[in-house]
Amino acid sequence: MYWRNPLHIGLRVLLTTLLLAGLGLVVAQGFEWHSHWDRIRDRGVLTVALRESEGVYWPTDQRYSGLEMELLQKLGERLNLRVQLFSVTETQDLYRALASGAVDMALPGTTTGYNSTAFMPGLPYLMSDVGLVRSMAARKPELERQHIALLDPVNHDWLARRLASRHPGLTFEGLTGAPTAELMTRIELDELDMALMDERDFRVQRPFFPDQRFDTLTDQPRPVSPLFRQSRDRSLLNRVNDVLRELRASGQLERLRDRHLGHTGDFDYVGTLTFERHMQSRLPDFLDLFKAEAEATGMDWRLLAAVAYQESHWRARAVSPTGVKGIMMVTLTTAREMGIDNRLDPAQSIRAGSRYLDGLRERMPERITEPDRTWMALAAYNVGSGHLEDARIITESQGDDPDAWIDVRSHLPKLALKAWYPWTKHGYARGHEPVVYVANIRRYYNLLRRAFPDEIRDEREGESLDQLPFPGLPVTPGL
Template identity: 30%
Template sequence: MSRAALVTLAALLLGSCAPPPPRERPDLVAALGDLEMVRERGVLRVLVPALREKSLPRQGHPATEDREMARVFAARLGVRAEFISVDSRTDLLTLLEQGYGDIVTAQLTVTAGRQKRVRFTRPTASVSEWLVGRRGAVSLPRSVVDLDYREIHVRPSSAFAETIKNLARQTGIDVRIVPVDEELDTETIAYEVSQGRRPLTVVDDNLLTSIESYNEDIERLFVLAEGRQLAWAVHQDAENLGSAANSFIIEHYLTGHRREDHSTGDLGVIRERGSLRVLTLNNPVNYFLYRGRMKGFDYEVSKMAAVRLGVRLEMVVPPRRDLIFDWLLEGRADLIASTLSVTPERQETLAFSRPYLFIQEMVVQSANAAAPISDVSELEGRQIHAWASSSHYETLVKLRDAGGGFEIVPVPEDMEFEEILDRVASGEFSLGVVDSHILSAELAFRDDVTIAFALEYPPPPPEDQHTVLARDKAVAFAVRPGNIELRAFLDDFVRDIRGTLEYNDARRRYFEDNRGLDRVKERRAAVSGRLSPYDELFKLYSKRYDLDWRLMAAQAYQESRFDPRAESWAGAVGLFQLLPSTAHELGSSDPRDPESSIHGGIKYMYLLLERQDERIPLKHRLRFALAAYNAGWGHVADARRLAAEKGWDQNKWFGHTEKAMLLLRDPRYYRRARHGYVRGFEPVNYVSQIQNTYDHYVTLVRP
């Protein structure tokens, strides 16, 4: 019996044991299962509270953000998100338990009671619960003692009711909970309070911020509870789906700086941001991962530019090559570096730098072609395949319109040149077009395709009248036309690097001495999905401790470059560079053994993460945990205290606590720090490098 048939049979058997759907929801079908069943079904069933009325979606509204996150999560899984609206919030977890949905994304507060029923993910938010009333109302309570003999209106099933009961038990105040219809959402209850229909209620601060943007009649009174964790929920037995959701949530928040920045500013904005965002493509020439390291000709040239600017490099890879121009104009990146040819058509919307490479567009055919061709005139009646977004296509259209009787067949925009060459070699594509620098690299280790001729428009004159086979095409950086300063910087940069040892070495390695390119192609992450020889161990123990395996791989790479024999001057050893004493405390029998080291390192990261104040958002806790792994928790605590003294945000790492960490090298500061001197640049560089590596890993490798 096939795997698909077994999954279907399991679903039927499980469904037959499940309770019937609620009478008001005969459309629902029960199917208990894990990630494998979701992928087999092709749909992620997302349970969400029903919207009470049509309303204007507001940026920053938690419900809107959670739905969008769920859509992206489903897409990452390779399935479609199907939202199942539930009228009563009390039914959300019940329907999940019974198998009528796969996941709940409803700003659920994690409570001990709920944890007995479902499996929660890593938090999507850490919030404070605020008591609110109508602005200007008489005798509004301003502290807990003022709540004696007051009424607070909340849903009985909500975490707010639990908070109020705990508060009354701890303080002895006589506060009354007035139950609200379970079908009313918090925003509606808050609105009724603002209109004087109810006296008081409780709202999470992330939702309250959204409400305050349009309702001036609601007033914050005081905080009832801090550090409440909001999370998604899956069935207790859906371990793999929960693990996939954890990886996605960590990625979502740790890389949010890339997703949220759509700035179109010039060079000054790039310097202020501290990063150069470069659009490129993932292939063995432009940009790829090899044994955990970033590689590629355009990556290396872009890295040179970022170093000259004194900023960090961020590579941005769209899912299809035809999006690369729109993404630049939308502000998702600062420039394009993907061996992009300069054409008149492209110059209508983009500005190009001085060329840093010259290429030709080569028509290729199978080495076993029955009727090989060697001239453009022989294209008559033939089909030739090319990306519609490419300069190849533009050249072919001009040749065809000038009288060439051939057919241009667009290839999918997410197909890479390797597959085009494979299909030409097999005869599936009769002809294709590939740039000369790429073809040169490919022909070093394959002989199943040959060059037919170089494309040129206007076509060359008869052979006895022309002296060049084809006009070289310029390859340059592309920027937005208004970014004049960036373009000038790139012009100067290209002028200075061309002919240098560093540039020539990169060109030689990728286009001339490419003996190792076949191994790179086999092992690069986009093809193999692997970052290291230890990926399965990273996945196993990251899943156990609810972490993203790619983040743990990035940390191990920073620690040891994936070398299990690595040993530091301080005696730390193995992939995660554990001190023998630390390894012993963690139960790691041999830190030189890859599995033992990976288990110990990830467990240590988990412990550092869990010891922190839950009021700190997850992404900042992760960065503090990384800093503590490198420098020790005591030094991180000192840096957070110093950050608060300086007026910086002690709950954020980048731009705040990291600045304080650097000051702890100075006697004026470390002499009054509890844990004394620390080489602050080391944890600062450590966190930054891991964040940068992780950004690259999530760009190219799915969880």
């Protein structure tokens, strides 16, 4: 018969094979066309879950800010997407949203775990140790008797399980997943013995909890990375990694880290306690004067107060061996330029110092943006505009960015080296001093912002996780 003809059977098999191969090619192309990245690009929106915490995503004065917040803004610009944020206060909700597919990616802002199979980490944008936070007054703890909470019950689970296996009597508290500040407050109130968290989170909060310490449990820093749902489709992950590589190569990633976490690097226990005491006893005498000059110059009164504390510890009649005087330590030349005749009068001193600083900031090249503009103006207030310009020239000659404070501060100390200062326009200067000066003011300013927050309007970029982008995927707070 016809179908028993070997030639026809062979042709039929060949046609069937070609048809299946063509269908497979179409299907494969269809899957490629509908990759995760393509779907996101078509809708023009990248949905991200973000942990609410200081330094990550937190209300500061009139807006929300943080390292991860600004990192996402950079990511959206480079991917040409609108970023839709969904914030969480408890980290379990973030992982639940990502695992369910309710968001495209997540930024918990914590170190990634060793054995997580549910999520794929992207490239790290930060490194941090992991350890235990406890009261400084407590003796070295016997973990079998301790009640411990975890900041991140998913990413830190591997370390919690290791501790539990070595110390069977250890108890993990139901506070696990609560915000950093709450955990450290519970320790302060003796309601909790310890909390397992990243050093990054501890350092952000430490100025407000000076009686607590951090004991590292990891041999080396762990990566902090964006997370994606586990899948063979890595198209979005690859795109995000490309942006992270670009930000790292351009130096922008390091500047973001410095902008949001740079003030947390050094901590002076005695100095912080002294500052808080002076904030209660001395600052009230000058508060109205700082606010009046802030109104006149458009500067933040808390920044002006931080400068004054660095200069004189808020002492109106302070006098230095070099002849500068008053609460803002104004030189005689500056006093004449600013039109004041009594540097020991706090009103006149604050007026002269504030307007001089404002003038330094205004004269900075327009291409220098905030906050670098303010940090450089402060350095000029300390060392002089000429020496700052010499340092910026050195910075540029070494291939770094003269408009970025993080680069300029690394070259300022060269103004005291014989290999450098003879070739500068303004000669020798103790270039390390403005570096320390600006770092101190940044720390005082941060403490003042915490103690005297401006009126906060809830103008967050995103929404809370009880309003997810896809219906039918609710996130219930808590475990």
